[in-house]
Amino acid sequence: MSKKILIVVLVALLLxxxxxxxxxxxxxxxxxxSNLMVIITPDKDNTFFTAEADAAxxxxxxxxxxxLLAVHGDDPVKEGxxxxxxxxxxxxxxxxxxANADASPNNxxxxxxxxxxxxxxxxxxxxTGIAKAQLISNNxxxxxxGAQYFVKLMGEKGNYVELVGKExxxxxxxxxxxxxxxxxxxxxxxxxAQQTANWSQxxxxxxxxxxxxxxxxxxxxxxxxxxxxxxAQAAIEAAGRSDIIVMGFDGNDNVLASxxxxxxxxxxxxxxxxxxxxxxxxxxxxxKTGSTGMSEEKILNDCFLITPKNADQWKGYRKxx
Amino acid sequence: MxxxxxxIRICIFILIVSFLIIDACTIKKINExxxxxxxxxxxxxxxxxxxxxxxxxxxxxxxxxxIPEFRTKSTDIKLVLSAxxxxxxxxxxxxxxxxxxxxxxxxxxxxxxAKVLKYDNSSMNGLLLLDLLPPDGKKDLDLQVGPVIRQxxxxxxxxxxTFTDVGNQLQFASLADELNNRIKKEVIKPLDLxxxxxxxxxxxxxxxLEESDSIDDIAITPIEIxxxxxxxx
Numbered sequence: 001m002s003k004k005i006l007i008v009v010l011v012a013l014l015l016x017x018x019x020x021x022x023x024x025x026x027x028x029x030x031x032x033x034s035n036l037m038v039i040i041t042p043d044k045d046n047t048f049f050t051a052e053a054d055a056a057x058x059x060x061x062x063x064x065x066x067x068l069l070a071v072h073g074d075d076p077v078k079e080g081x082x083x084x085x086x087x088x089x090x091x092x093x094x095x096x097x098x099a100n101a102d103a104s105p106n107n108x109x110x111x112x113x114x115x116x117x118x119x120x121x122x123x124x125x126x127x128t129g130i131a132k133a134q135l136i137s138n139n140x141x142x143x144x145x146g147a148q149y150f151v152k153l154m155g156e157k158g159n160y161v162e163l164v165g166k167e168x169x170x171x172x173x174x175x176x177x178x179x180x181x182x183x184x185x186x187x188x189x190x191x192x193a194q195q196t197a198n199w200s201q202x203x204x205x206x207x208x209x210x211x212x213x214x215x216x217x218x219x220x221x222x223x224x225x226x227x228x229x230x231x232a233q234a235a236i237e238a239a240g241r242s243d244i245i246v247m248g249f250d251g252n253d254n255v256l257a258s259x260x261x262x263x264x265x266x267x268x269x270x271x272x273x274x275x276x277x278x279x280x281x282x283x284x285x286x287x288k289t290g291s292t293g294m295s296e297e298k299i300l301n302d303c304f305l306i307t308p309k310n311a312d313q314w315k316g317y318r319k320x321x
Numbered sequence: 322m323x324x325x326x327x328x329i330r331i332c333i334f335i336l337i338v339s340f341l342i343i344d345a346c347t348i349k350k351i352n353e354x355x356x357x358x359x360x361x362x363x364x365x366x367x368x369x370x371x372x373x374x375x376x377x378x379x380x381x382x383x384x385x386x387x388i389p390e391f392r393t394k395s396t397d398i399k400l401v402l403s404a405x406x407x408x409x410x411x412x413x414x415x416x417x418x419x420x421x422x423x424x425x426x427x428x429x430x431x432x433x434x435a436k437v438l439k440y441d442n443s444s445m446n447g448l449l450l451l452d453l454l455p456p457d458g459k460k461d462l463d464l465q466v467g468p469v470i471r472q473x474x475x476x477x478x479x480x481x482x483t484f485t486d487v488g489n490q491l492q493f494a495s496l497a498d499e500l501n502n503r504i505k506k507e508v509i510k511p512l513d514l515x516x517x518x519x520x521x522x523x524x525x526x527x528x529x530l531e532e533s534d535s536i537d538d539i540a541i542t543p544i545e546i547x548x549x550x551x552x553x554x
Contacts, residue, residue, distance in 0.1 A: 140494040181498065185468065186469070302426060304531075
């Protein structure tokens with residue numbers, strides 16, 4: 001009886017060690033079982049994410065891979081199911097814009113445990129050693145860049161509104177913090193309202209419509225993304241105002257057009273296509289050589305300020321001039 | 322004999338159970354938990370699993386690693402400027418620090434001596450307008466003296482600071498903020514800005530050059546400023 005217990009205890013203690021050994025063997029012996037790249041992004045209705053998925057797909061196909069595209073809708077559970085599918089299909093690599101910085105690492109680990117390398121683009125995970133590379137859009141730097149330009153256009157003073165993105169999205173908070181990191185240093189910049197419009201154009205329209213009625217003194221609106229900036233622009237036009245500074249974030253083509261027309265004052269271009277290109281290129285290199293060749297796992301790609309001076313130089317999140 | 326064996330068995334069992342319980346918990350002091358709550362401006366994850374504290378981190382590198390690196394590895398600003406003006410791409414290649422794949426901007430560690438032409442505080446981003454020695458009366462570049470300090474030039478030009486080690490972008494940003502705070506406290510505060518025009522200073526610092534930035538608009542973030550000569554007024 002006692003011997004049995006001892007054996008059980010010993011086995012229980014040794015079990016993790018065995019897993020480590022098995023895991024090590026698995027990783028060492030893993031070879032690409034197919035030439036399929038599974039590309040997972042958050043959303044298919046948002047042009048930002050479709051552009052990202054398209055860029056990754058085009059790059060992967062140019063390098064001779066088959067592709068499978070899927071969206072997780074910011075849901076870690078769905079993301080986990082998609083990873084299971086990728087494992088079942090014996091994908092050569094997974095290229096992903098993750099659902100949640102804290103929840104996604106567990107999902108991604110399932111893939112790496114199964115010998116499938118994972119490459120993150122745009123959003124980062126709060127872990128290292130799981131993804132082979134993370135090509136991250138520097139949202140905080142972008143937000144600071146946008147806020148600096150916003151403050152300059154406002155003459156370092158005035159009454160402004162901040163439109164915040166979807167609360168569940170980490171980047172909504174990151175951008176808001178980046179805005180305030182700059183704006184709060186100017187005592188004459190007064191925030192009269194801070195409201196979420198959930199990344200939505202129609203919600204932004206109704207929020208700004210009512211804010212302008214309650215606070216006609218508003219002369220600046222800084223937005224967490226471009227679709228909300230477009231909604232704000234429409235509300236400003238409907239109110240017959242033309243004296244309000246509007247700043248966006250993302251660099252979508254509609255906003256670039258608005259900037260050239262003088263309806264929106266500026267935005268921040270995310271290195272969206274570049275992140276996708278690089279993630280696929282590094283995946284390709286890893287599949288072929290067993291290494292990404294990079295000294296760092298996490299690579300932070302900076303955003304660019306877009307003003308009427310350079311808005312014509314970009315299209316589809318790519319520099320064309 | 323059997324009884325002793327039973328006792329040993331019980332002891333082993335208790336040991337294993339308590340080991341498992343302790344292993345699954347992290348014991349924290351109450352004040353530590355409260356402190357984390359109130360200072361929750363940035364996310365708390367780091368590679369080592371320890372909370373990233375920008376103040377503690379900057380304390381640990383400021384005089385032991387950061388300043389020495391600037392003292393030994395900075396290039397004369399006149400050399401950098403003339404190289405950039407002659408051939409921007411080559412100047413960046415020669416003296417800039419470009420992070421692999423990390424965008425098109427480059428950071429430069431520089432040193433120099435200059436006469437202060439003016440203290441311009443018309444913006445919150447206060448500047449010293451500098452005329453590099455030998456002075457010709459014309460402004461060559463700006464030096465940022467706050468209270469708003471733009472860019473993250475010091476962080477991005479230091480060789481030993483890497484993003485992967487620091488954690489996520491919020492922590493990386495909090496590090497740049499703390500470096501700027503430290504600069505305001507240790508480099509700028511001791512200066513008599515109202516009376517600095519006309520003085521000659523030597524400086525160590527850094528600047529960043531984005532693709533769209535003009536070389537004529539360079540504003541250096543200082544990490545050391547020394548007034549070297551006082552001109553009688």
